[in-house]
Structure formats: structure tokens, C-alpha cells
Amino acid sequence: MAGSEALPRWNLDPLYPGFDSPAYRKDMDDLRSRSEALLDHMQAAPGGAAFGPWLNEALRLETEAGALAETLGSYAYTRYSTATTDARALAELNKLEEMGLPLKRAGVLFRNVLAARRAEVEALVASDPRIAEYAFHLREEMLWASRQMSPELEDLAEDLNRAGGDAWGRLQDQVSSTASVVWDEATGERKTTVQLRALATDPDRAVREKAWNLELKAWEQMKLPLAAALNGVKGFAVTLNKRRGWSDPLEKSVEQCRITRATLDALISAMEESLPLWRRYLKIKAKYLGVPACAFYDIFAPVGAATDPWTFERARDFIVEKFGAFSKDMGDFAARAFREGWIDAEPREGKVGGAYCISFPDRKVSRVLCNFDGSFGEVSTIAHELGHAYHHEVIKDVPYPLAQYPMTLAETASIFAETVVFEEAVKDVPPDQKAGLLENNLQNGCQILVDILSRFYFEKSVFARRPASELGAEELCNLMREAQEATYGDGLDKERRHPYMWAVKSHYYSPDLSFYNFPYAFGLLFGLGLYETYRRQGPSFAETYREILLQTGRMSAVDLTRRAGFDIEGREFWLGGIEVFNRQVDEFERLYRG
Secondary structure: OOOOOOOOOOOOOOOOOOOOOHHHHHHHHHHHHHHHHHHHHHOOOOOHHHHHHHHHHHHHHHHHHHHHHHHHHHHHHHHHHOOOOOHHHHHHHHHHHHHOHHHHHHHHHHHHHHHHOHHHHHHHHHHOHHHHOOHHHHHHHHHHHOOOOOHHHHHHHHHHHHHOHHHHHHHHHHHHHHOEEEEEOOOOEEEEHHHHHHHHHOOOHHHHHHHHHHHHHHHHHHHHHHHHHHHHHHHHHHHHHHHOOOOOHHHHHHHHOOOOHHHHHHHHHHHHHOHHHHHHHHHHHHHHHOOOOEOHHHOOOOOOOOOOOOOHHHHHHHHHHHHHHHOHHHHHHHHHHHHOOOEEOOOOOOOOOOOEEEEEOOOOEEEEEOOOOOOHHHHHHHHHHHHHHHHHHHOOOOOHHHHOOOHHHHHHHHHHHHHHHHHHHOOOOOHHHHHHHHHHHHHHHHHHHHHHHHHHHHHHHHHHHOOOOOOOHHHHHHHHHHHHHHHHHHHEOOOOOOOOHHHHOHHHHOOOOOOOOHHHHHHHHHHHHHHHHHHHHHHHHHHHHHHHHHOOOOOOHHHHHHHOOOOOOOHHHHHHHHHHHHHHHHHHHHHHHO
């Protein structure tokens, strides 16, 4: 990190001053009453002419309870994720999970009512404008009704999930954020795995290699509990998917993403076709670094001349300016997020690694977590997460059920925002600095189109084996090695990869969201497609872009992208996005040759 500036921690007080504050306690009481009212309402659906008013009231209650539940859950998680050893934060998360059970049961009953009275629902969609607004939501709920168990079994599943699937995920959070090893034998200084991974961007290869070796040592020490956690999560998912009638976890993921299997097949095929391009890029990078081949710890290594130091203040000013160049609305929003303390940037022990954006729909605001290290990559990360926050801003007044967008479209706004910042950063810089910025963007593309593909392969392999037995830590490592070989190939030194990436990535540890990997590739290539449209249309595209974000919870990803002029069920669309990287690799190589 440049300089010795104090990095900001977010300000949560405007949301709730604390768990014991009157505002928090009042909202907890309100959530209980709203949940009870919603559940009572769902248990008494009338027939005939009274069904229309009942359905309107059901949608109102669903909106109020859902928005408040997410807001309280987001607050508890923001507290927990910056202090994973905080027993009170964990207790509040557990309490909210228990309080969420009536909402889950109400959802099951609601879907059953809709499915049983499909003809009446469709008639109301056609005749009542208030209900017509919710047409996509209602039809999707009827689809999910065909993939749920009886209300009693769904109740049991949700109750068990609190002590099963979700608990395994929290174990991974706690272990990955607190596991540490001795960094300096002379002083006894220790570094957590989060801090060690942050050294992947250090310009000194010896430092990167040392951090990589020690990180692997840390994961080696924690492999047994993490393997147990992963087996618990995947075993839980396998059992429930079978009970709910899914042919495999990927079928469920496709529905959650609101795409078709043809879309996924086209995307994966295009990613596979791009692998020679990325191996070529890694070989060029090895030449920049002066090494025979890139090791895993070289993936994030800087190349080219260093740009001016990125302080947090400089990152703030740059992002606000470049967002504003796209649209005043987006620039003003970013300025507000920085000004009001929405961002927690300081790395510290007990804080989870990586980055995320989380929304508080009842308060109509968001918060962003990152671990700022002074690199341009972290500037891009902040822009990425603020892209999510801007998406939340655009839909903040949309009824809660219509603001629930799929994982695929979740990454669109973030990738677009990141691209806005990169395209501006790469302009008017000397060739040696341009090489560094260009390489940073290629790093990101390589992660999303190569590493994500390796994660997809790995997860498919785990799900193929998990029904028969638990997988040991070494078997998980071997599956990860195979996935990395199939994707990185000769682009990475075979002896210096990362067999413990299954322990690193928290996305593997969600029982409800399997295959949270390919949506990033979808978001990247769709976001690039939108940016290319912006380049052709100019400033007028800003309003079109806002409208696209506004509709992300109202239709399938296939229909939304078709509105934007894209056919995502064909390989040509995805290959078109990859062509952007092809040009960048050519430019990267040209700059190397001078």
C-alpha cells in the first residue's frame, strides 16, 4: 500500500448503532410480527373473487418482510465478516436464521397456493395491473413449486440447514480469516492467509514465493476441518437436490441463474476455446518477468513500470471522476458512497478476505468490503463492488420480489463499472505503464475465464463423487490439480500451482448456491458487450444502461440480454467478448517487443 495512510472502516451507525440499540431491537420485533403476519396470511388463501385482494396483500407482506429480513441479516453479517471471532455477531446471525424460518415456510406455502391455482393467477395477471407487475415473479414461483418438498419437509430442511450447511460455511469463514503462520522467525511476526494472499501482488518474486509457500503450509494445517466442511456442504446439497427432484446440482444452478442449458453450454464452450489465448498470455507474462514459466504466485505479479502510487484517496477521486464521465448519476452515487463511509478497506486479523458488496433494502443503501493494498487491482475491485452498489441504488424503489436478480446478472453492473475505470486508466499513459495496466486487465480476464473454468471443472468432479462417499483432503487437492492442468495447461509451471484453492474460495461453501463460478464469466462477457455498445452510442447509453439494471429482477437473463441485442444461446456472442482480450494480448506482446 502506498504511503502510511489510515484506511477507512465503514460506518454502520446510520444503519444501527449496535445490536443493543433501540433501533435494532425494534426492527427485530417488527420482523417477528411481519413474519407471523405473512405466514398467517399464506395459510388462509380464499377462493373466488376474494383471491385477487388476497394475492395483492400477499405481495405487499412479502415485500415488507423480505426487505427487513435482508437488512437485519446484512447488518449482522457486516459485523461478523470484519470480526469473525465476535461471538455476539455470530449469535445474532444464528438468531436471524431462526427468525427466518417462518419466512421460508411462508414462501413454500405461497408457491403451493400459486401452483394449485395457476389459471386464476394467470387471469389476474391479465386483468389486474397491480398483479401484472409481478407476472415474472409469480410464474417463477410456480416453477419453483415443482421443485420443493412438502411444507413439513421444507421446514425440516431449513431448520437443519442452520446447524448443517450454513454452519459449515461459517467454519470456512472463521478458519480462512484467522489461520496464520510465522512470517518472520526473528521477530515472531505472524501473517494470516488473507495477508499472505495479499502479497501475491508484491513486485519481489522472492516475497511472493515465500508467501505462497507459507500459505500452502497454513492450508495444509487446516485441511481436515475444511475438507469436512466442504463434504458437509456438498453432501447437504446433494441430498436436498435429490429430494426436490433435481437431476443434478447444475440443473438447479441453471434455473437460479435464469438461463437455459443451451446458454451455459455455449458459454463453457467459448471459454474452453479461449484457453490457448490465455496460455499464450501467461507465456508472454513470463517473458516480462524473466522466468521460464509463470508459477501460481506470478499470476498477480505486477509487470511494466509502476504507475504513480495508489493511495485510497487517489483511488476515490479517480473512481468518482471516471464514473461521472459515464453518467453524472453514477459519479454522484460513488461520491456519496465514499463520503458517507460505505467502504471498509483496511485489512486486519479476523476480517474475511476478498471483497463484497451487501445491500440493506429497507434502508436503501449498501456497504462495500475490500482489503486495499495500494495496487491498481484493488482500485478495480472497489470500482467492481461499487458497480454492485450502483445496481442496488437503481432498484432501491422496486418492490422487493422484483429486485431479486440472478447471479448471472449480478455481475453485469460490477464488470461494467470495472471496465469504465480500466478503459479510462489505460488512456494517455507511457508505454511501460500501459503494459502494466493492460496486464492487470488481462489478469482479471484470465481469472474469470480460466480460473473460473477450473473451479467449474472442480465442482463438477466433486458433485460426481460426493453421492458415493466423502472426499478426503488429498483427493480434493488432486481434483484441483486436475482442474488446473485442464485449464492453465502449459501456461503455468506444473510444480508451482495451488492445490488448496478449494479451501480458499468461500463460494464452494454455500449449500444453496452451487456453481457460483460461471456467473462471473457470464457477467464479464455481457458487461464487455454493454461497454462496446456504450462506445458506439456515447453518453445516451447511460439511460439505456440504467433501464437494463432496473429490469434485472423482472425477466430471465435470456430475455433481458435479448432486449440488449444479444443472443446468449449462441457461441458467437461469447466469442465476441473474448475477442476483446485477443486484441489486448496482441497489444501486450507488442509492448514487450518494444
